[in-house]
Amino acid sequence: MAEHTVPVYKTIRALLEGKKYQTLKDVLVTMNPSDLAAVFEELDEDRIPLLFRLLPKELAAETFAELEPEAQELLIRGFSDSELREIINELYVDDAADLVEEMPANVVKRILAQADPQLRTEINQILRYPENSAGSIMTTEYVSLRPAMTVGEAITRIRRTGVDKETIYTCYVTEGRRLLGTVSVKDMLLADNDETPVQDIMDPHVISVGTMTDQEEVAQMLSKYNFLALPVVDTDGLMVGIITFDDAMDVMEEEVTEDIEKMAAILPSEKPYLRSNAWDLFRHRIPWLALLMVSATFTGMIITGFESALAAQVVLTAFIPMLMDTGGNSGSQASVTIIRALSLGELEFADLPRVIWKEVQTAFLCGLALAALCFLKIMLVDRLLLGNTDITVLTAFVVCFTMTVTVLIAKLVGCTLPMAAKKVGFDPAVMASPFITTIVDALSLLVYFGIASALLFH
């Protein structure tokens, strides 16, 4: 994206330096909040407040919501109380709650002091829910209609109250806050008669989520059903808010990044890469690196156990990296495929036998193909081409046989561990390449030396 913002950013800086504020204003209003935020982030910090004050109120609030917390804090610290009040009360409730969550305590105090009483109540309500729950990402601003209202009355109500609502296109028909059905603006516009009561055209089969539902599940439901928004109900079945598709898209991106980080043995971080310093990166990377390094002790112990045998047949050592890497790659292919299928909801624990059977068949196909290729490689490249006469047909056979067994073990471990993790409530994403590799390394060496002992050392 950055390619597109660079030229605009330069124009804006030039206009700022030339103090062409009217032109600047005219340029800024043509831009989208998200692009404006990107431009602001590129400027010197002390220019942001000046630029921000050139924006009309609504655009200012929308741009503010898109800024990174650092820039938000900087702006708030520069705001007068009345400026702060204007921006805060123009924000959507969910954005205001996000802001309160990110800011230091003294800034939060000022924000809450300037928020309208109703907004303050709603922010506090959202902040009560645990992180990553539906309650914590919902907004309490939605259009609710009474079942007996006519379509005409409903449209009048939307016209009167709709400007503050995050989405007006799906309306919720409630009675005493109990959710009876949904009706879309499309249905109302396309209704034959303005006198039709809303309850006659509403869809009474409402799909909703609880306040404690995990945000990832919410995002997947929105994606599956192609809804604009999902209603959130509390434990008493009363409607408390909605989650809109755009928040779901952000959640999807965030959760995918988290999964990918876990799969690469990194503790998930919410900071974008360029905003993380070396210390942040270190803290998120070292725990798994250290743990996996120490657990490689077992692999080392296996080699030490066969040290004397290895000293007699040093040629075997040369194949250790190839066997370990192929085992690791085979295992991570299986585990990553399974982890992704689990997180897309395509698989559940009951499918384990089918998964194992599929992986065993695949492992045989891969194992045999690799063994054949490996045999050719050893005999033609290592023995003939490189002239390593220590390599006999028997050595090649030991290596290739180990290869087949290793691939089988790797695929089995790779498919079983993530499903088992899911079953016992761990995050399957952790059971990806690095973890699987460490286990498969040890197992493949045991197989290697076992087979070698039986066939070569006597």
Add this chain to the structure above:
Amino acid sequence: MAEHTVPVYKTIRALLEGKKYQTLKDVLVTMNPSDLAAVFEELDEDRIPLLFRLLPKELAAETFAELEPEAQELLIRGFSDSELREIINELYVDDAADLVEEMPANVVKRILAQADPQLRTEINQILRYPENSAGSIMTTEYVSLRPAMTVGEAITRIRRTGVDKETIYTCYVTEGRRLLGTVSVKDMLLADNDETPVQDIMDPHVISVGTMTDQEEVAQMLSKYNFLALPVVDTDGLMVGIITFDDAMDVMEEEVTEDIEKMAAILPSEKPYLRSNAWDLFRHRIPWLALLMVSATFTGMIITGFESALAAQVVLTAFIPMLMDTGGNSGSQASVTIIRALSLGELEFADLPRVIWKEVQTAFLCGLALAALCFLKIMLVDRLLLGNTDITVLTAFVVCFTMTVTVLIAKLVGCTLPMAAKKVGFDPAVMASPFITTIVDALSLLVYFGIASALLFH
């Protein structure tokens, strides 16, 4: 998700067996197309047509669009021409185009024969665009308004034509198919006066994509700007269609799965796991496995080159797996972080110096911490606890020094290769763990034996 469908599916099977068709009908209409499709997929194939015929026309079409290609083909083969005509002409154009793309030639012929002439033209138009382009996933059904229309006229137009349009909430103001601006139904409903011309309230700063824009970029733009839909314009700047947020969500899921597969050295497949047989899995996994196995030859050659030295100091062999694994893990942490940041558009090639500097600092922190831990582990566990007296302080030093250098190399290779790949137009996702591991393995062994030669072998 499957947890939720199982009970419904059992009820439906029981009702089917009991031939309770009226009850079945009443149950089916309460369900969502996406859930209906999931239930259909669980049934015996020969039950699907019967069940399908119980659905009202619109729900039938929506459910049909959600089915997997196999079930769609089965249904079409069972349809009479008039049944087929009804379903096809009820589909949204983009779903119809997807269908035509998936079906075998003889089925396509029947579909196109039953499609209305206008639909047929539109399907053909979409199919002309290359796979994964904006043109290939757009729909040609959108609401277009003339600039001089009043808000009242615009709403009347939506009420008259809106039922066939995929989204009515964002309308496109065009003149001679040239896109002048967008106006939302919200803006129109909230307009003070029904006599206001649309051009007075439209937003003239339209963000659009070209027909050839990559679908991943389109999805990211929709997510970034929180739009319901993005307009697609052809090379002459004329509007040809829209892409809606729900299609963007599907694209995001698909592209993420593809990236994850590539990162795990798997050729991307569009089939869900449970629908892929062992042969499919084999074909997608063997190419990279074989390539990476053969490239491990270099690692083997390095070990062979130091064979005689190793025979004298077999204790060094025991640390090979630990060094290789830690190098692989360090490299994949860096590469995966960079690949994700690239695919989210957070990084571009110009950031390379900053990235390298960040990774060098991180590598020093990680390398030193790991070396210290490793030294302790070797001296306390390997030497004292396991009583391996072959291990001297010098050996431990050689291993730990190699560790630090390996981590540095791994992080450098891990961050540079994906960015270089992106620069020259390759997919950075391929430069993930398996590929990096193979390179880092060879480099770390060279370092290991180099340092060992200098300090131990004399």
